[in-house]
Amino acid sequence: MPFVDRLLTAASRHNAVLLLFVVCCGVTIIGALVIRDMQHANTEAQKMYKSSVNGLQEIGELQYDAQETRRTTLYALTTTDSNLQVEYADQTRDADRRVRNGIAEYGRQAKGPEELAIADRLSRDWTAYLGVRDEVLASILEGSTSEAVSLDLAGGVPAFERVRQDLNEVKRLYGEVASREQASLAESSRRSSSRMVGILSFTFLLSAAAIWAIQRSQMLGRMHLANLQMEFVASVSHELRTPLAVIRSAADNIADGLVKNMDGLFRYGAILQHQSRSMGELVDQILLFASTEDRNKRVSLRPLAVEQIVETVLADTEGLVRDAGFTLDLDIEPGLPPALGDLPGITQCLRNLIGNAVKYGGADRRILLRAGASITKGNLPGELRISITDRGIGIDSSEIVHIFDPFYRSPRVHASQIHGTGLGLALAKRIAESMGGSLTVISQISAGSTFTLHLQIAQGDDIHIAASEGRQSKMSLT
Amino acid sequence: MSILLLQESSAGYGRAVAPPFADQVNPTEPLVIVVNRSNPINDLSFEELRRIFLGTRSHWPNGRRITLVMREPGEPERKTVLHDICAMNEDQFKTHFVHGLFTGEILVSPKILASPMGVRKFIFNVPGAIGYLRVGDLDDSVKVVRIDELLPDDKGYKLRMQVQLAN
Numbered sequence: 001m002p003f004v005d006r007l008l009t010a011a012s013r014h015n016a017v018l019l020l021f022v023v024c025c026g027v028t029i030i031g032a033l034v035i036r037d038m039q040h041a042n043t044e045a046q047k048m049y050k051s052s053v054n055g056l057q058e059i060g061e062l063q064y065d066a067q068e069t070r071r072t073t074l075y076a077l078t079t080t081d082s083n084l085q086v087e088y089a090d091q092t093r094d095a096d097r098r099v100r101n102g103i104a105e106y107g108r109q110a111k112g113p114e115e116l117a118i119a120d121r122l123s124r125d126w127t128a129y130l131g132v133r134d135e136v137l138a139s140i141l142e143g144s145t146s147e148a149v150s151l152d153l154a155g156g157v158p159a160f161e162r163v164r165q166d167l168n169e170v171k172r173l174y175g176e177v178a179s180r181e182q183a184s185l186a187e188s189s190r191r192s193s194s195r196m197v198g199i200l201s202f203t204f205l206l207s208a209a210a211i212w213a214i215q216r217s218q219m220l221g222r223m224h225l226a227n228l229q230m231e232f233v234a235s236v237s238h239e240l241r242t243p244l245a246v247i248r249s250a251a252d253n254i255a256d257g258l259v260k261n262m263d264g265l266f267r268y269g270a271i272l273q274h275q276s277r278s279m280g281e282l283v284d285q286i287l288l289f290a291s292t293e294d295r296n297k298r299v300s301l302r303p304l305a306v307e308q309i310v311e312t313v314l315a316d317t318e319g320l321v322r323d324a325g326f327t328l329d330l331d332i333e334p335g336l337p338p339a340l341g342d343l344p345g346i347t348q349c350l351r352n353l354i355g356n357a358v359k360y361g362g363a364d365r366r367i368l369l370r371a372g373a374s375i376t377k378g379n380l381p382g383e384l385r386i387s388i389t390d391r392g393i394g395i396d397s398s399e400i401v402h403i404f405d406p407f408y409r410s411p412r413v414h415a416s417q418i419h420g421t422g423l424g425l426a427l428a429k430r431i432a433e434s435m436g437g438s439l440t441v442i443s444q445i446s447a448g449s450t451f452t453l454h455l456q457i458a459q460g461d462d463i464h465i466a467a468s469e470g471r472q473s474k475m476s477l478t
Numbered sequence: 479m480s481i482l483l484l485q486e487s488s489a490g491y492g493r494a495v496a497p498p499f500a501d502q503v504n505p506t507e508p509l510v511i512v513v514n515r516s517n518p519i520n521d522l523s524f525e526e527l528r529r530i531f532l533g534t535r536s537h538w539p540n541g542r543r544i545t546l547v548m549r550e551p552g553e554p555e556r557k558t559v560l561h562d563i564c565a566m567n568e569d570q571f572k573t574h575f576v577h578g579l580f581t582g583e584i585l586v587s588p589k590i591l592a593s594p595m596g597v598r599k600f601i602f603n604v605p606g607a608i609g610y611l612r613v614g615d616l617d618d619s620v621k622v623v624r625i626d627e628l629l630p631d632d633k634g635y636k637l638r639m640q641v642q643l644a645n
Contacts, residue, residue, distance in 0.1 A: 082547075082589040086599045134603075141604045142545045143586060 023210040030199050041185075041192045048185050052178030055109075059171050062102040066126075066167060068095035070160055073133055076140045077148060085141050092137065096130060106170065115173055122166040129159035228407035228422070235409070235421045239282050243275035250275075282421070288348065289406070289423045292430040299345060299434045303338040303458030306371050306384065312343060313350045313369070320351075321367065324358045331370040339384040339455040341435045346386075346453070349431045349439070352424040353388040353451045359418055362392035362448075373457065383437075384455045391448040400443060404429045428453075506638040508613050508630030509558055512598075512620040514605045517542070521624040524563075524636060530608060531563050533575060533584035538606060546588040547600050547609030558639035559610055612639075 069092050076088035103126060107119035132155035139148035250268045259265050310332060321328050339346075350369075357367045368389040376382040393412070395403060402408045407422040425439075428451075432439040436456050443449035511527065513519060518540060522530070529535040536544055549556045551568050560566050566574065578584030589607075591597045594615035601607040602619040613630055616622065628635045 082600060083592050083596050086591065086596050086603070089599060089603045138604045138606075141589070141600060142543060142606065143589070144543075 023207060026206050027203055030203050034196060034199055037192050037195055041188055044185055044188050048178075048181040052174070052181050055174045056171070056178065058102065058105070059167065059174055062099060062106070063164075063167050063171075065095045065098040065102065066160075066163055068092075069099060069133065070156070073137055073140075074152075076137065077145060080143070082141065089137055089141065092133070096133070099126060115170075118166060118169050118173065122163065122170065125159065125162040125166050129156065129163050132156045132159050228405075231409065232407045232421060232423075236282070236286065239421065240279060243279045246275045247272055285352075285421070285423060285427065289427045289430075292427065292434065299342050301340050301342060301435060301456075304341055304343055304346070305338050306332065306336040306386075309339065309341075309343065309346055309350075309386070310369065310371065312347050313354070316347055317351050317354045320355060320358060324365075326358055326361060326365045326367055328354070329366060329368045331368060333372045336371060336373050336384065337382075338458040340458040341437070341455050345431045345435060346455070349428040349453055350386065350388065352428040353453070356424055356451075357388055357390035357392070357449075359420065360392040360413075360449075361390040364391040364448075366391060382457050384457055385452050386455070387450050387452040389448060389450040394445040394447050394449055395441070395443040396445055400441065403441070404439070425451075506640060508635055509555055509610050509637045509639050510613055510616060510630050511608065511610055511623045511625060511637070512601055512616070513608045513623055514601050515619070515621045516605050517608075517621065519623060520621075521627055524626050527625060528563050528565075531559060533578050533586075533588075536585045542606035543586070545586065545604050545607040547597050547607050548588040548590055549594075549597065549610075550590055550592055554639055555610055555612060558637070562637055610637075 072088050072092040072095060076085045076092075079085060079088075103119065103123050107116070107123065110116045110119045132151065136148045136152045136156055139145075139151060250271050253259055254265070254268055259268055310330065314328070317328070354367060354369075361367060368387075370387045370389065371385070373384050374382055393416075396410070396412070399410050403410075404425050405422075406426040408426075409420060409422040413420070429439045432453055432455075438454045440452045440454065441449060442452075511522065517538065519538060526535065530544055531546060533546065538544060548559070557568075560568060560571050564571055564574075575584060575587055579587060589600060591600055591609075594611055597609045597611060598615070598617060598619050601609050608623075611620070622629065625635065625637060630637075
């Protein structure tokens with residue numbers, strides 16, 4: 001189950017639509033299978049109709065034409081008008097031609113040896129009957145009625161009876177083939193129904209599983225977000241409670257008259273000032289993060305000299321670095337082009353990065369601020385890079401994909417009792433992207449981390465308005 | 479005003495052009511004697527033909543009974559046969575057959591067919607039948623018999639009918 005949950009969490013992170021897509025693909029494939037099965041059953045039914053029903057119809061027509069041949073021959077007996085007798089002769093020969101064609105067709109379509117033998121016998125018996133029929137017809141036309149009747153009784157009747165028996169045999173064989181094909185069709189229909197039920201059941205189960213997976217992934221996502229928010233609230237509460245406790249304690253001491261001299265009062269005043277500033281910075285950071293939730297918000301960009309950026313950042317973080325006992329080293333390439341950005345945003349971004357370096361910088365207590373640029377190569381535009389490097393605890397490879405998520409805090413950081421809100425890097429990344437830049441990280445566990453802010457190089461003095469969606473931040477690990 | 483009354487001929491026999499004047503000499507068209515294709519007879523003398531058409535010869539050499547096929551009275555082919563072969567007119571011919579049947583000299587009276595197609599079909603169906611057709615009415619279902627060893631195309635062929643012109 002934990003594996004399934006991890007999988008579903010990953011699916012939820014990318015998109016639940018993926019699951020729907022998979023389900024749709026499955027249903028489409030299954031639908032195609034069902035349609036193919038139905039077409040197959042339909043083809044078999046058509047084949048059966050053609051071979052059996054049409055066959056029975058053809059043999060029925062053959063029987064009728066054979067009777068017609070004999071009937072029209074005998075009709076000629078009923079008149080002495082030679083013209084009418086010639087018409088009857090024509091009719092009997094037409095019917096005879098149809099019978100011969102029918103027998104030939106049956107012989108061509110005969111499949112087994114039994115059918116071939118019957119076709120051959122039928123052809124011979126019909127030819128024999130026609131020989132008698134011609135004699136009878138000639139006698140009728142000559143006017144020898146009694147001779148015609150005698151010939152018919154002696155040869156015509158038995159010859160035609162043999163033909164009739166042959167046709168009945170053909171009909172019986174057709175019936176047997178039709179019965180076999182009908183049984184085959186029934187079997188095929190039953191098989192199709194079973195497949196249909198199976199396929200529908202499978203589709204239902206697949207759909208149910210997909211709906212369950214989507215709902216569970218969404219629930220896990222919401223639970224994850226709720227956990228992060230609870231952790232955030234706990235962190236913020238903790239971060240606020242600590243300076244508040246110090247402020248209240250200091251205020252109580254002053255109110256209770258425990259501070260007797262001016263030195264003590266100054267010391268308590270400095271404590272109050274520092275703690276209230278810390279609280280203010282925390283609140284500002286939360287408000288700033290909330291304000292960056294609106295991704296459509298536009299930021300005013302202007303060309304900024306690298307020296308101006310560095311001076312501002314140093315002035316802003318001097319107290320932080322000094323109080324923590326850290327040393328901030330600078331490595332600025334000479335002659336750097338101006339960056340395109342928003343100075344307060346860049347300052348906030350770098351302050352967060354330096355603050356993290358102070359928090360996780362380890363015993364070495366050295367931070368390196370490096371500034372450099374890359375020239376335009378082909379389709380890749382040139383950029384200005386400002387990086388903050390520490391030699392601290394580093395980031396684990398499994399966590400590096402999460403560090404820019406809002407409210408995310410590493411379990412190692414929790415265990416080390418290092419306080420924070422989990423908003424610093426998320427905020428820095430959003431600020432970088434709002435300026436059309438990006439934020440990348442290279443880190444090695446126990447060796448330190450380097451966070452690099454990538455900024456566009458200003459091409460002129462114009463102020464550009466950049467959309468808040470910047471280039472995607474890249475992360476790598478060495 | 480005279481109008482040409484000729485049956486169309488696929489073989490070219492009997493084809494005529496409308497004469498400019500009614501009293502112009504009429505052209506002639508051969509009349510062929512036909513039998514069933516199974517009949518072994520290929521040649522008849524004019525005298526044998528006369529005996530057959532008068533009913534005095536009743537059987538073929540192979541024993542088959544002869545069945546005489548005639549067109550209806552008034553048809554030009556019949557007139558030619560009666561005149562050229564039987565040397566009789568219609569009344570004499572009828573009288574001859576009534577008398578023959580009564581006395582038993584003649585076994586079967588001629589079969590009367592209304593059209594050339596009827597004649598062809600009758601002869602096709604009856605092995606012992608014999609009849610006559612214009613050349614244009616011939617097809618493969620019947621066999622032409624030589625008369626005195628002459629075919630209709632041959633010079634000296636006797637059986638020719640006058641093309642009748644209608645007023």
